[in-house]
Amino acid sequence: MPLRNTPQRWGALSQLLHWLIVALILTQLTLAHLANDLPVGSRKVKLLATHKSIGITILLLACLRLLWRWSNPTPLLPDTLGPLERNAARFTHGALYALLFAMPLSGWMMSSARGFPVSYFGFFTLPDLVPKSRPLYEALLTTHAVLALSLVTVAALHALAALRHHFWLKDDVLRRMLPVSGADGTPS
Ligand code: HEM
Ligand code: HEM
Incomplete structure (x- = not known):
């Protein structure tokens, strides 16, 4: 499969970024849910630290994804x-891109306002985006x-629309975001 997009289908890098971000968002929701159920303690702090680092990774991948989209x-x-x-x-699609930026940025700002600087997997600490403030x-x-x-x-609406394209309208919209051949025989 070619790395770059063509007017007919998404290339390997766009597909990889799409499905990697989907998997990371599912991980984020699971970690947040698990952390919510825990009492304050080291296990909760560890889960949230991973949640923060994965969230920053999503922000980086979203930047890469937009840059790649504009050059293809x-x-x-x-x-x-x-x-x-x-x-x-x-x-x-516009709303999803906006949320891919707004989610991590709001989390990063929230951590700064709480007075907990964000460490990226323990490698380095990110600067605070806003001053410490309880109401903020x-x-x-x-x-x-x-x-x-x-x-x-x-x-969820977006995923339902993709499934509607595939099973109801029987067009190539879902297939061209997957590493399989298109209905018209377009190679993968
Ligand atoms: C796409 C990325 C992200 C998603 C989908 C996401 C999702 C969530 C969700 C669903 C919650 C639970 C909210 C609630 O019901 O109270 C949560 C909590 C939290 N998130 Fe995120 N998040 C993301 C990125 C981040 C980032 C980048 C940070 C920080 C750098 C962050 C920091 C936190 C913290 C600290 C909490 C717990 C807040 C508290 O209970 O005090 N999140 N996140
Ligand atoms: C958190 C979940 C998801 C996010 C954030 C997301 C995000 C996006 C975004 C931003 C685009 C637009 C790409 C562009 O125009 O540059 C896109 C395209 C696409 N997504 Fe998703 N997606 C998610 C889940 C899914 C799921 C579960 C499916 C399949 C069931 C899916 C199928 C597709 C398809 C087929 C396209 C290409 C549409 C086209 O060719 O016009 N996505 N996705």
Whole structure:
């Protein structure tokens, strides 16, 4: 499979970044859920430290993904799609990109406001984004949770749309984001 995108399908790097970010987001939601159930203590701190480092990794991968998108062709949507569906796809993808940045940044700001600097897997410590402040921490905690709920909702709609393309409309939209051949015989 070629590394770069073509007007027909996503290349290997775009696919790798898409599915890696999906897997990391699922890991993030699991870690946050496990940490939420724990009492304050070293196990909770360790889980949240991993959550923070993976979150920063998602931020880096999202930057890489956008840079790669801008330096590559973007596969065209099938001609059979009407303007409403095209706009829905554009809006959903835009919202997902925005959330891929807003989620980690709100988490990073929340940690700074709480007075806990963010360490990247213990290798180095990131600078604080905002000063320590209890009310700001509480506002950012709510923001982080609301953004997470929005991400889960938009990503679920996006996944359902991809499955609709595959099973109902029977076009190539899902296949071209997978390392398999297209329905028209496009090599993988
Ligand atoms: C895409 C990336 C991320 C996702 C999907 C995500 C998701 C979540 C979710 C669902 C929660 C539980 C919220 C609640 O119900 O209270 C949470 C909590 C938390 N997140 Fe994230 N997060 C991400 C990135 C980050 C980053 C980059 C940081 C910090 C650098 C961070 C720091 C935290 C902290 C400290 C908590 C616990 C807050 C508390 O209970 O005091 N998150 N995150
Ligand atoms: C957290 C979960 C997810 C996120 C954040 C996400 C994010 C994105 C983004 C931002 C794009 C737009 C790519 C671009 O235009 O540059 C995209 C495309 C795509 N995603 Fe996802 N995605 C997620 C989950 C899924 C799942 C579960 C599926 C399949 C069931 C899926 C299937 C696709 C497909 C097929 C495309 C290509 C659409 C096209 O060719 O126009 N995604 N995804």
